Amino acid sequence: MWVHLAALDHGVMDLAPAPYMIRINGHLGATVLSAFPALAPQHHGGHTVLIGLLDRSALYGVLAEIESLGLDLVEIRKLTPDHT
Amino acid sequence: MQVQRGQQDAQQFWLALLGAVRHAAGANSGAEPPAATPEFNAQAMVDRVLSELGDARGGVTLVIDDLHELRWPEATAQLSRLLTNLPSQAHAILTTRHDVRLRLHQLRLAGELAEIRAADLRFSEHETRELLDASGIALSDSGTALLHQRTEGWAAGLRLAALSMAGHPDPERFVAEFSGSDRTVAEYLIAEMVERQPPDVQDLLLRTSLLDRVNGELADLLSGRPGSEQILLDLEDANAFVESLDAERTWFRYHHLFADLLRLALRRTLPAEIPALHRRAAGWFSQHGQLAEAIRHTQAAGDWREAARLLADHSFSLTLDGQAQTMQALLGAFPPGADHPELALVRAGGDLAQGRLDEADAHLAVAETYAQTTPPGRQRRLRVAIASLQLSLARRRGHLPGVVEQASLLASPVTGPSDEDIALGSDLRAVALLNLGTAEAWSLGLPDAERHLREGAVLARQIGRPYLEVGCLAQLGFASIFPHAGEPTARAFAATQRRCREAIALAERHGWGAEPVVAPALMTLAGTMAFVGEFDEGEQWLRRAELALQTDTGPDIRLLLHQTAGILHAGRGRHREALEEFAAAERLAAQLAGSQALSSQVTSWLAATQARLGRPGDARARLAALDDQRSGSGEIRNARAVICLADGDPAAALAAARGVLDGTAPVLGYVTLVEAHLLAGLAHRQLGDQAAANQAAERALALAESDRLILPFAMTGSAGLLETLPRHQTAHAALLADILDVLHGTPPPPARDQAALPPAQQLSPGELRVLRYLPTNLSRPEIAGELSVSLNTVSTHLRSIYAKLQVQDRSSAVQRARDLRLLAAGRTR
Numbered sequence: 001m002w003v004h005l006a007a008l009d010h011g012v013m014d015l016a017p018a019p020y021m022i023r024i025n026g027h028l029g030a031t032v033l034s035a036f037p038a039l040a041p042q043h044h045g046g047h048t049v050l051i052g053l054l055d056r057s058a059l060y061g062v063l064a065e066i067e068s069l070g071l072d073l074v075e076i077r078k079l080t081p082d083h084t
Numbered sequence: 085m086q087v088q089r090g091q092q093d094a095q096q097f098w099l100a101l102l103g104a105v106r107h108a109a110g111a112n113s114g115a116e117p118p119a120a121t122p123e124f125n126a127q128a129m130v131d132r133v134l135s136e137l138g139d140a141r142g143g144v145t146l147v148i149d150d151l152h153e154l155r156w157p158e159a160t161a162q163l164s165r166l167l168t169n170l171p172s173q174a175h176a177i178l179t180t181r182h183d184v185r186l187r188l189h190q191l192r193l194a195g196e197l198a199e200i201r202a203a204d205l206r207f208s209e210h211e212t213r214e215l216l217d218a219s220g221i222a223l224s225d226s227g228t229a230l231l232h233q234r235t236e237g238w239a240a241g242l243r244l245a246a247l248s249m250a251g252h253p254d255p256e257r258f259v260a261e262f263s264g265s266d267r268t269v270a271e272y273l274i275a276e277m278v279e280r281q282p283p284d285v286q287d288l289l290l291r292t293s294l295l296d297r298v299n300g301e302l303a304d305l306l307s308g309r310p311g312s313e314q315i316l317l318d319l320e321d322a323n324a325f326v327e328s329l330d331a332e333r334t335w336f337r338y339h340h341l342f343a344d345l346l347r348l349a350l351r352r353t354l355p356a357e358i359p360a361l362h363r364r365a366a367g368w369f370s371q372h373g374q375l376a377e378a379i380r381h382t383q384a385a386g387d388w389r390e391a392a393r394l395l396a397d398h399s400f401s402l403t404l405d406g407q408a409q410t411m412q413a414l415l416g417a418f419p420p421g422a423d424h425p426e427l428a429l430v431r432a433g434g435d436l437a438q439g440r441l442d443e444a445d446a447h448l449a450v451a452e453t454y455a456q457t458t459p460p461g462r463q464r465r466l467r468v469a470i471a472s473l474q475l476s477l478a479r480r481r482g483h484l485p486g487v488v489e490q491a492s493l494l495a496s497p498v499t500g501p502s503d504e505d506i507a508l509g510s511d512l513r514a515v516a517l518l519n520l521g522t523a524e525a526w527s528l529g530l531p532d533a534e535r536h537l538r539e540g541a542v543l544a545r546q547i548g549r550p551y552l553e554v555g556c557l558a559q560l561g562f563a564s565i566f567p568h569a570g571e572p573t574a575r576a577f578a579a580t581q582r583r584c585r586e587a588i589a590l591a592e593r594h595g596w597g598a599e600p601v602v603a604p605a606l607m608t609l610a611g612t613m614a615f616v617g618e619f620d621e622g623e624q625w626l627r628r629a630e631l632a633l634q635t636d637t638g639p640d641i642r643l644l645l646h647q648t649a650g651i652l653h654a655g656r657g658r659h660r661e662a663l664e665e666f667a668a669a670e671r672l673a674a675q676l677a678g679s680q681a682l683s684s685q686v687t688s689w690l691a692a693t694q695a696r697l698g699r700p701g702d703a704r705a706r707l708a709a710l711d712d713q714r715s716g717s718g719e720i721r722n723a724r725a726v727i728c729l730a731d732g733d734p735a736a737a738l739a740a741a742r743g744v745l746d747g748t749a750p751v752l753g754y755v756t757l758v759e760a761h762l763l764a765g766l767a768h769r770q771l772g773d774q775a776a777a778n779q780a781a782e783r784a785l786a787l788a789e790s791d792r793l794i795l796p797f798a799m800t801g802s803a804g805l806l807e808t809l810p811r812h813q814t815a816h817a818a819l820l821a822d823i824l825d826v827l828h829g830t831p832p833p834p835a836r837d838q839a840a841l842p843p844a845q846q847l848s849p850g851e852l853r854v855l856r857y858l859p860t861n862l863s864r865p866e867i868a869g870e871l872s873v874s875l876n877t878v879s880t881h882l883r884s885i886y887a888k889l890q891v892q893d894r895s896s897a898v899q900r901a902r903d904l905r906l907l908a909a910g911r912t913r
Contacts (some may be wrong), residue, residue: 024268024454025268026266026267026268026269026271027265027266027267027268028267028268028271029267029268029271029272029275030352031275031345031348031349031352032271032345032348034351035348035353035705043266044401046266052580067181067182068181068340068341068344069341069344069345070240070270070272070341071268072268
């Protein structure tokens with residue numbers, strides 16, 4: 001049982017941070033960007049793309065920030081070597 | 085009502101909700117304003133809100149804004165219960181930024197849930213036009229269409245745009261620039277709006293953005309300039325995402341999104357000043373007695389050591405103020421791994437509240453070691469907090485010497501210079517008296533217990549701590565359940581019941597009728613009901629006590645719960661169920677260091693019940709394990725007598741009971757004496773000495789008379805003994821008839837009483853005295869002799885009784901009197 005739970009934990013917890021790409025509608029200004037210090041911003045057309053290494057709890061922190069700032073989330077993607 | 089940002093305190097939320105419901109329902113007669121308690125029972129609170137919603141005339145609409153800010157674990161479950169049980173005349177409107185997992189599928193299926201989602205909230209182009217017209221902004225149709233397109237009909241965005249355009253020289257140009265910008269709607273519009281403000285207003289907004297709520301004084305302090313209140317008022321009047329929180333317009337808050345962006349801007353533009361701003365805010369809140377807020381800002385300033393110091397130093401008052409949950413939330417905000425030994429004190433408080441006594445003990449030991457390292461002034465404060473927790477821990481363990489030691493430390497006057505110290509001193513004294521009196525009651529040091537609890541109740545009332553007053557009164561009820569010495573005082577059980585009812589009534593006025601604080605009174609009332617044979621009512625009170633104790637797992641109070649359940653079963657002859665309850669009570673007694681007398685009582689009942697169930701061997705083994713002191717107590721001697729009777733050795737039973745009857749064995753109360761007389765009577769009967777048996781039964785009746793005690797007769801199985809007692813040989817015929825009714829399981833009379841009679845037909849005290857002799861077979865002259873009145877008087881009373889009860893003869897008078905519970909009038913009320 002313990003072994004099983006530990007395995008489950010491992011599957012859910014994602015110990016190592018992974019690169020994520022987050023696309024938001026509109027160009028984020030300096031003030032809003034300061035809410036995401038761990039992410040590098042780029043403007044792509046009318047969108048802002050944020051890229052950075054996030055573990056699971058950091059990722060959900062970023063999502064909560066996006067929600068609380070009323071931003072329009074367009075896309076979120078985990079960037080893995082086999083997912084180019 | 086508005087949910088506070090990141091609300092983690094269930095009690096704060098529910099009290100605010102209750103207040104809002106009362107406000108909406110109009111004035112509330114008799115009830116006290118809702119106040120926080122150190123022990124919060126969420127389930128009881130939900131029931132209370134539901135019941136007040138049900139009582140509200142004309143219906144109430146409950147609006148809860150920002151539901152997503154509820155952060156304690158059971159929040160959604162508690163709210164689901166409220167919403168799925170709403171009375172029909174109440175409606176609820178919830179707003180939330182994201183879906184909350186309320187279990188509302190039933191309502192949805194029943195068509196009682198309407199959901200308004202983002203698409204429904206979006207403004208149409210036509211509505212956009214109406215908003216602009218209402219704001220007095222002239223904009224072309226194409227400009228309106230552009231604005232609508234750019235904001236995607238988002239209401240807050242449109243309102244922000246309208247605000248900016250209101251003072252703009254060229255609204256068309258504003259819309260064109262806005263639409264040409266790639267920046268997000270909110271950021272663009274809020275920056276636009278802020279930049280249009282004068283520099284001092286911008287500065288004020290930035291610097292106060294780190295507060296959840298702000299007033300003029302605080303804003304002056306943070307901005308370093310006077311005149312902030314007027315600025316805040318003007319901003320609200322301009323509809324500029326600032327709103328006042330109270331009718332007097334002293335406190336304000338910023339719209340969430342607005343505040344979030346301001347905070348980010350503050351962090352970007354003035355990062356170095358932020359800790360100092362938090363420190364200033366903390367200082368203000370601390371000065372104004374808002375400790376939780378002060379600690380939160382101290383934490384935000386990164387002054388962790390100072391935050392830990394504040395939390396530990398004020399943990400005593402915060403607990404009394406009912407902020408235990410907030411304290412635990414503040415505790416959780418400290419960075420993990422940081423070493424703040426004073427926080428052990430706060431952890432101990434949380435452990436104690438949930439009955440984790442061993443953990444509390446360990447945390448207190450850490451706190452104590454730490455306190456020794458602090459300077460004298462502070463040490464005194466910490467010691468006070470530690471002592472109060474140790475006091476409560478010692479009390480919960482039934483450890484009287486520990487309680488007395490801690491309580492006397494606390495009860496000594498505080499000679500601090502400030503008002504705060506004086507208030508703390510009174511709080512402490514009241515708490516110390518409550519705990520001291522309670523411990524004395526549990527160790528049956530009765531006269532002191534009553535005196536201390538009474539003093540505590542008076543003091544608590546003086547200093548405006550109704551929670552402590554209820555606590556003292558509830559324990560006072562318990563303190564008087566074992567009437568003082570060997571002799572029954574006049575109707576001590578009735579007096580106990582009156583006290584319990586008073587404590588319960590006061591608790592109910594404050595809405596604490598189902599809180600752990602009142603449990604001792606609920607349970608004591610249940611226990612006295614058992615003693616006077618009112619088993620049904622006893623069980624009702626016991627159920628209420630169980631409900632009140634849901635969140636409390638302390639062994640002391642649970643022991644009482646099982647013991648009371650046990651005697652209620654035993655009274656009804658359900659020995660197997662009684663045995664289980666007594667066994668559970670005894671296991672708990674083993675965890676309590678003191679309470680020797682109480683635990684002897686439990687052991688005695690447990691062993692006697694085993695013997696009655698045909699297990700005298702087990703019972704004997706149990707008594708053999710006791711030390712000499714407990715072994716010699718009256719209660720244990722009685723148990724030994726029961727075992728001897730079960731073994732068919734009445735001579736040994738008599739010998740065991742003799743020590744109780746001749747007064748050599750210490751007894752808990754005269755109930756033990758009644759029991760001993762009955763056991764002796766049963767033994768005499770087995771020995772064939774009917775005269776001695778009758779005499780013993782008569783003595784038991786004589787002792788039981790003033791309280792109309794029934795339970796000992798039921799528990800000892802004395803029906804046979806009483807039935808063979810010739811009626812003309814007893815001076816307690818009325819009590820005897822009552823007891824036999826209960827023992828034979830006569831269905832309880834319907835719950836009516838003398839009050840059910842029209843006033844003209846209520847019996848006088850003299851008539852009631854005669855009435856009580858009617859179930860006996862005493863003749864009229866014999867009744868006259870018993871009452872020391874003339875035969876004429878008895879005859880007059882009888883005629884009057886028959887007339888008032890509208891009956892023709894003695895037996896129908898008895899029947900009618902039983903229906904009206906007139907015969908039992910002396911028992912309970």
